[in-house]
Structures are given as structure tokens and as C-alpha cells.
Amino acid sequence: xxxEKASASDDRAARKTSKSKQSxxxxxxxxxxxxSVAPDAEGPVRKASxxxxxxxxxxxxxxxxxxxxxxxxxxxSTYWRLExxxxxxxxxxxxxxxxxxxxxxxxxxxxxxxxxxCKARAMFSLRFMSVMDALSLLSLVVDLSIxxxxxxxxxxxxxxxxxxxxxxERDFRIFSPVATVIMDKRAQLLATLxxxxxxxxxxxxxxxxxxxxxxxxxxxxxxxMWWGVTALTTVGYGDIVPQxxxxxxxxxxxxxxxxxxxxxxxxxxxxxFREAFRRDRRFRSREDSAVDEPPPERASPVQERLAxxxxxxxxxxxxxxxxxxxxxxxxPDSGARVAI
Numbered sequence: 001x002x003x004e005k006a007s008a009s010d011d012r013a014a015r016k017t018s019k020s021k022q023s024x025x026x027x028x029x030x031x032x033x034x035x036s037v038a039p040d041a042e043g044p045v046r047k048a049s050x051x052x053x054x055x056x057x058x059x060x061x062x063x064x065x066x067x068x069x070x071x072x073x074x075x076x077s078t079y080w081r082l083e084x085x086x087x088x089x090x091x092x093x094x095x096x097x098x099x100x101x102x103x104x105x106x107x108x109x110x111x112x113x114x115x116x117x118c119k120a121r122a123m124f125s126l127r128f129m130s131v132m133d134a135l136s137l138l139s140l141v142v143d144l145s146i147x148x149x150x151x152x153x154x155x156x157x158x159x160x161x162x163x164x165x166x167x168x169e170r171d172f173r174i175f176s177p178v179a180t181v182i183m184d185k186r187a188q189l190l191a192t193l194x195x196x197x198x199x200x201x202x203x204x205x206x207x208x209x210x211x212x213x214x215x216x217x218x219x220x221x222x223x224x225m226w227w228g229v230t231a232l233t234t235v236g237y238g239d240i241v242p243q244x245x246x247x248x249x250x251x252x253x254x255x256x257x258x259x260x261x262x263x264x265x266x267x268x269x270x271x272x273f274r275e276a277f278r279r280d281r282r283f284r285s286r287e288d289s290a291v292d293e294p295p296p297e298r299a300s301p302v303q304e305r306l307a308x309x310x311x312x313x314x315x316x317x318x319x320x321x322x323x324x325x326x327x328x329x330x331x332p333d334s335g336a337r338v339a340i
Contacts, residue, residue, distance in 0.1 A: 025103075032100035035093055056093075059086050080144070087140040094133050098125055181272035188268045196232065196261045203254045204228040210247045217241065232258035 033042075034049045063086065066079040101124040102117050124130060182189065204224040211218040217240045218224050227240040231254045242251050 028100045029103040031096050032103040035097050035100070036104075056086075056089065059089075083140060083144060087137070087144060090133075090137050090140065094137055097130070097133070177273060177276045180276045181269060184275065185268050185272040189265070192261065192264050192268065195264075199254070199257055199261065200225060200228045200232055203231070203250065203257075207242065207247060207250055207254075210244060210250065211242050215243050215247070228254065231255050232261065234258050234262075 030042075030045055033045050034052070059082065063079070063083060066082065098121050102120050104124075125134070204221060204227070207227065208218050208221050208224040211224075218227070223240060227242075230237050230240075231251055234255060236255075242248050
């Protein structure tokens with residue numbers, strides 16, 4: 001009886017330990033999904049993650065807005081407190097990322113068991129994004145620890161804090177579709193750019209020879225090209241203006257061509273963004289995100305001929321069967337036997 005009680009208590013302790021380990025792993029995985037904005041995370045976790053990262057980006061932008069209202073050597077109490085809050089949140093987030101990185105689905109579980117969790121965390125901390133996190137956190141800590149405002153205005157520290165803006169791309173990946181579109185449509189974009197450069201060169205040279213004799217503003221081809229850039233982009237700063245009648249006609253033609261060229265750019269980019277968003281699972285609906293069934297393979301000519309032969313043989317067999325049945329009905333007393 002004592003042995004049975006001891007065995008039962010051991011089983012309860014083992015179940016309790018297993019349950020606590022499972023809860024610990026579940027919490028660690030939830031932490032990883034929260035800080036990495038995982039697309040396959042649960043609904044509440046993903047929503048909370050988006051809200052958190054959105055507020056973090058707002059606070060980072062708020063730091064630059066507050067810093068721009070004063071001189072570089074002046075630090076207000078509001079700015080210092082906001083920077084302290086951002087630094088604490090960033091430090092907690094960086095530590096949580098390193099702790100929960102072993103639940104990354106991209107990590108190989110077998111290599112993780114071989115190398116160990118500490119080594120996996122060390123390798124994760126050496127990734128580009130993790131190094132950027134560490135540098136950004138270091139810049140905030142150094143800026144907070146400097147007591148003299150004269151040293152606080154060092155431009156290197158201010159420039160290092162620009163690294164904090166990269167987290168907008170890391171968290172929301174707003175520039176990855178742009179890079180994908182440029183790579184996918186690079187041939188069309190380069191062709192359109194070549195057309196624009198050709199029009200710019202020809203228009204600038206023509207305008208130079210038309211306006212140079214009477215207009216001092218077109219004193220060189222380079223200045224004419226500057227005018228061509230402003231005309232093609234329909235900006236029209238007004239610092240260089242054609243004065244002759246023929247020059248104004250050419251300027252009007254160049255302005256209309258500029259709207260067409262940049263409209264072509266916009267159309268290519270819009271088509272590329274549509275294709276990129278359709279491929280990106282973050283922007284796909286539930287129906288589209290399901291695994292699409294592969295299209296039926298087209299039969300080869302040999303397979304089509306075999307199918308036709310089988311169909312003809314089946315029809316011929318039915319006709320022969322009908323003929324045999326009809327012959328049996330017409331000759332019931334002759335004792336004829338028909339075989340096939």
C-alpha cells in the first residue's frame with residue numbers, strides 16, 4: 001500500500017512537472033510570436049503584437065520630433081523621460097527576443113539539439129537584425145548616460161539613433177514588397193528609364209540650340225538638362241524658363257511626354273505591387289491562402305490517341321453485341337450457335 005501511494009505521488013509530480021514545462025514552452029512560443037509579428041500567430045497575439053509595434057514606432061518618431069524642437073545641446077525633461085521609457089521597453093524586448101528565439105520555426109530542431117540552446121541564442125544575436133537592435137539600444141543607453149549637454153549634442157550619437165527607424169521595416173516589412181517589385185519588373189523599369197533619358201537628352205540639346213542665342217539662362221547643355229528634368233517631372237521650379245515661341249512649343253511637348261513617361265512608371269509599379277501582394281501571404285484572403293490545387297496536366301498526343309482507340313473499341317464491342325443478340329432472335333429454330 002505504501003508503495004502504491006508513493007507511485008501515485010510520483011505520477012502526480014511527473015504530470016505536474018510535464019504540465020509546467022508545457023506551459024513554459026507555450027509561453028515562450030507566444031513571446032516569440034508576439035515580438036516577431038508572426039503571420040501564423042493566433043488572432044489575439046497578432047493583434048496585440050501589431051498594436052505594440054505600432055506604438056513603439058510612434059514613440060521613436062516622437063523622439064525625433066521632440067529633439068528637433070530644441071538645439072542639439074538642449075535636453076528637455078519630456079524628451080529625457082520618453083527616451084528612458086523607450087530604452088527600457090527596447091531592452092526588455094531585446095532580451096525577450098534572445099530568450100524566445102529557439103522557438104523560431106526556421107530553426108532546425110535537430111541542429112538545435114546538437115548545438116544547444118545557448119549556441120542557438122548566440123547565433124541569433126549575431127544576425128543582422130539583432131546586431132542592429134543592439135546598436136540602437138546602445139545608442140539610446142549612451143545618450144541617456146551622458147550628463148553634459150555639451151557632449152550630448154555629438155552628431156555621431158544623433159546619427160546612431162537613426163538606426164532605430166529600421167524597426168519599422170523589421171516589424172511591418174513595408175519595404176520588402178518594394179524591393180520585390182523592383183526586382184520583378186526591372187526589365188520594364190529599365191526600358192522606361194532608358195526612354196526617359198533619351199527624351200531628356202534630345203529635349204535638352206534641342207532647347208539649348210533654340211534658347212541659347214537669346215536666353216542667358218540656357219548657357220550650357222547641363223543647365224538645359226536641369227530644365228528638362230523639371231519639365232519632364234512636371235515640377236517646373238521656374239528658375240529657368242524658355243522665352244522664344246519655338247522654345248515654348250518644345251517645352252509643352254516635353255511636359256506632355258513627361259506625364260506619359262511617369263504614367264508608364266506608375267502602371268508598371270502598380271502591376272508589380274498587385275502581383276507581389278497576391279503572392280505575399282500577409283495580404284492574401286483565407287481562400288487564396290489555402291494550398292491551390294495544381295492544374296490538370298495536359299495529355300500527350302500518344303495518350304490522346306490511346307484514349308480515342310479505347311473509346312472506338314468500346315463502341316465497336318457494343319455494336320457487335322447488339323448484332324449477335326439480333327441474330328439469335330431471328331434464328332431461334334435453326335440451332336445456330338454464334339460465338340465470338
